[in-house]
Structures are given as C-alpha cells and as structure tokens.
C-alpha cells in the first residue's frame with residue numbers, strides 16, 4: 001500500500017512546485033520572500049477596493 005502521497009502545490013507567487021509537508025514553513029509559498037510578496041500585493045489590492053466587507057453580515061433571521 002502506498003499511503004504516503006506527498007501533495008505538491010504551486011507557489012502562488014512564482015508558480016514553483018511546493019511540497020505540502022511540515023518542514024515547508026511558508027506553504028503554500030516556496031519561501032518567506034514569496035509569502036511577503038503575495039501578502040503585499042494582497043494588501044495593495046484590498047486598498048483598491050473601497051467598502052469591501054471583511055466579515056459578511058450574518059443573514060440567518062428566523063421568521064417566527
């Protein structure tokens with residue numbers, strides 16, 4: 001039986017294959033640098049979208 005399948009993901013920043021293992025500290029990124037780059041781009045992207053709600057309002061009113 002082969003139950004030791006290692007998942008490999010693509011680094012969102014540089015598209016390098018990243019093994020999904022415990023030793024990969026910055027997964028899904030290949031390195032801290034790529035993680036910081038992606039976070040930086042995300043922050044810039046978020047600033048360009050005004051009024052985007054971070055937490056969606058709960059919409060579960062129970063009609064009695």
Ligand SMILES: [Zn+2]
Pocket residue numbers: 011012013014015016029030031034
């Ligand atoms: Zn990378």
